[in-house]
Amino acid sequence: MFFIRGALFSLTVALIHNPRSRRNRHTGSAFVSEASQLLGRDFLLPTSHDELDRRVGELARRGVDLIVVDGGDGTVSDVLTAIHRAYPADALPRVAVFPSGNSNLIAGDVGLRRRGMEALRRIVSAPETFVPIRRRPLRISWSDGSQPERLGMFHGSTGFARAIAIAHSPHVLRYAPHGFAVAATLIGAVGGLALKSRRSIWLNGDAVDIRAGEDVLPHERSFLFLATGLQHLDHGIWPFWRRPGDPVQGVHFLEIAARPRRLAPAMLALLRGRAPDWLRAHPDYRSGCVDEITLRSRSDFVLDGEELSPGPGGSIVVGRGPVFTFLQG
Structure with missing residues (x-):
């Protein structure tokens, strides 16, 4: 009972x-x-x-x-x-x-x-x-109806989808602690800039059109996009912040513009769970918590480690799923 x-x-x-x-x-x-x-x-x-x-x-x-x-x-x-x-x-x-x-x-x-x-x-x-x-898990729906709805907790696209291949490589899986999955991926996104052959591709990001709640994000190309329905990540990592008026629970998101300035100090702060004033005010970085995000991009995205396609229409909606009760202890 x-x-x-x-x-x-x-x-x-x-x-x-x-x-x-x-x-x-x-x-x-x-x-x-x-x-x-x-x-x-x-x-x-x-x-x-x-x-x-x-x-x-x-x-x-x-x-x-x-x-x-x-x-x-x-x-x-x-x-x-x-x-x-x-x-x-x-x-x-x-x-x-x-x-x-x-x-x-x-x-x-x-x-x-x-x-x-x-x-x-x-x-x-x-x-x-x-x-x-x-x-509330994330509810992923395809605007063209090409796939049935999916639920998940952690979404990543643009640079995240490229970096996930590094985070899932045998070398990283063998030596990186399990709880550092997000850290390994974010570090992989920055690490992708180390090789001259891929630096330009990674910095240029992917063409996107993002509507977060009532706001249309101004970046035409994105270096990195994350969204989650979780409230906590291991080891103090939390690459998100809320804006005044944002709900406490919803779709937490982070979007980094292509060719972002001050990327290294920004990543260092986010991996430590901090969002200093300069980062919140910087035009290359956007974060918040909303009920729904519409993401238009031809690039694949990752949901809880699985790579998925946005479909022929190139548009998905990341919204709040139903309320689940989890047992913890």
């Missing part, structure tokens, strides 16, 4: 396990064997997006109201999307996230500190010991 705001809930627990997630690859078959014995048919090992959608649809029809995600950011994004498609918006299940991937940005904000059988047994036997927190 689970107690929230004076009401008791009987929670049926299901677990979606991704054996390809980095940390899960090292646990062998022991966890799969024990977890499947504990949960029976509610232990899921989907092997494709279609199977994930089908299995989550079955959970919705049976009224399963707590889904544990055992994987990294990409797995969490896929599961949130499947839940969004299968469950009524006013009856979403609670979600618990094991930090089992190579990148665990989402788990760092809304997930559990532990993973494996110890964490799973505690969820099944004593869910009331976890703290419920609420977040």
